[in-house]
Amino acid sequence: MSKSSASIETMPGSASGNHARGWLAASGADYLLAAVLFALPFLIGGSWTFALGICFANSIGVLAVSVLVRYGGEVSIGHSFFAAVGAYAVAILDTRYGLSLVASLPLALVLGTVCGVAFAWPSRKLSGIYLAVSTMALALAVPELINNADWLTGGYEGLYVSQSVIPGVEASLQRYYAGLLALIAVVYGLRRLRHSRQGLTLLLAKQHPAAADAFGTRQVWARIAVMGISGGIGGVCGAILAFAGSTVSPSSFTFWTSIFLLVGSVVSFYGLSLTRALVGGAFLTLVPQFLSASGAWIPVLYGLALLGMILIGHYLPRIRSFLFASKGGA
């Protein structure tokens, strides 16, 4: 794991002639996709509505990892920890106090952020492989922590999430739209961040820490801020995962969960747009569902799909410039 140099606006390797135009195009695709997603439950079956709800939650988790790469230049293989914090916040408030997602989602966000900051402080001097491995410690600890606190978490059996957000509305629609709205809100917040004072300084701190320091942005502040944001989004991922899946258990937050969130982030090329996040989320949720009839071939086909996505992403700018050059020459 090494520091990422991926551009914040463009695909890897893109020539990026006019990044403002690229941003507008990305926004247009996002708006179109959002419109389609809002109408989708009325066009597809219940199992797909459920799967898409989970997909939205995973897309938020992918964004949590991608924001760390984009703004901190670091990778994490421990984000299942933050997701677990958010998920259990929702499940515990639901089962013990009868509170719905409306009350528990903000708590999940706050707890995820606090955990991110709490992790960032002692690891503030770590980077690259050392930070990545230290995040792994979080992921490895999660299932055991949950199992050992069974008086609170329900242990191995987990907890059910049953409170409605809007009583009277069909549960499957609630799960779908809660996930979609949360995903859009996270994408919107990140888009705002990109154009905020804090976002600009974090991006300079990632690339040139000394220069950022010379203009008033301390490296420690930058690291803690990015980890806090990433942890907070991870908490929201967990909250939506709990609500959309209606159950939480330790098996949902293993080391492999963290690895797959990183895989989702990589196949989305660390994108922070709705479209890119959904590419990552779909890779975690929908691709395994498509391959579910393939039996023993599932890992092989999943690996091929992963390789294919990465190669397509890598060569897409060249293919695009080749096509445009051909058009220009014709």
Next chain:
Amino acid sequence: MDGTANALTGRGLALSFGGIEVLKGLDVEFRAGEITGLIGPNGAGKTSLFNCLTGAYRPQKGAITYLGHALDGLSPAARAGKGIVRSFQHVALSPDLSVLENVMIGVARNYHAGWLHAFLPTRRGTDEMAAMRAAAEGALSELGLAGLEHKLPSELPPGMLRLVEIARAIVGQPAVLLLDEPAAGLNNSETRDLMRTLRKLATSDLVMVVVEHDMDLVMSICDRIYVLNFGAIVACGSPQEVRANQEVVRIYLGDDDD
């Protein structure tokens, strides 16, 4: 106000790395209202002195004061908060940000809207960004870079990137401006424009220090010049005095017949 009253001073600054003395007990005084040049061969210690003044390096001996207050122990970010800013020998712009956004960072320390304003469309956050944008556009315009606001650094030649760095340094109306080789990579016309701009910036309350190898620029715009060699001050004085100094001529200007 007398320039010496709000000067940036270093007394007995000594810095060494692994036994190699980079700065050997330097005494320097950079006065407000003046442009001070810092010249010397490569490895003389010019950038190391800059790094000590901005807090990137901690000198093992000596003290740095500004407006009579000790800066020792303050981080670079804290010194930036006091208006001490710099440009870098190697351009340090974010490739992810447009030219305008890179320059906006130079004024960011003057604004304090919290995180809520970063994520939500609040009036305060919007006003803050508009003010930063206007200041950055003004700085770019002052350096003749209007029209390049939305370019990425990767789309500009090295000379222009240097000017963008200077725009970032001046946009926050610094109290102390430290420019490390500002003319490197500029053509003659751009260097002349830069000289005019720097002279215009040299107001009575600004401490400006320029490290530069372009002798025409240094001799034209500087009021005082320190000449460094092997971490020690060889000469200090007006451009005329420095030019007439035989030691300086021998070590640095020896092959300049002009």
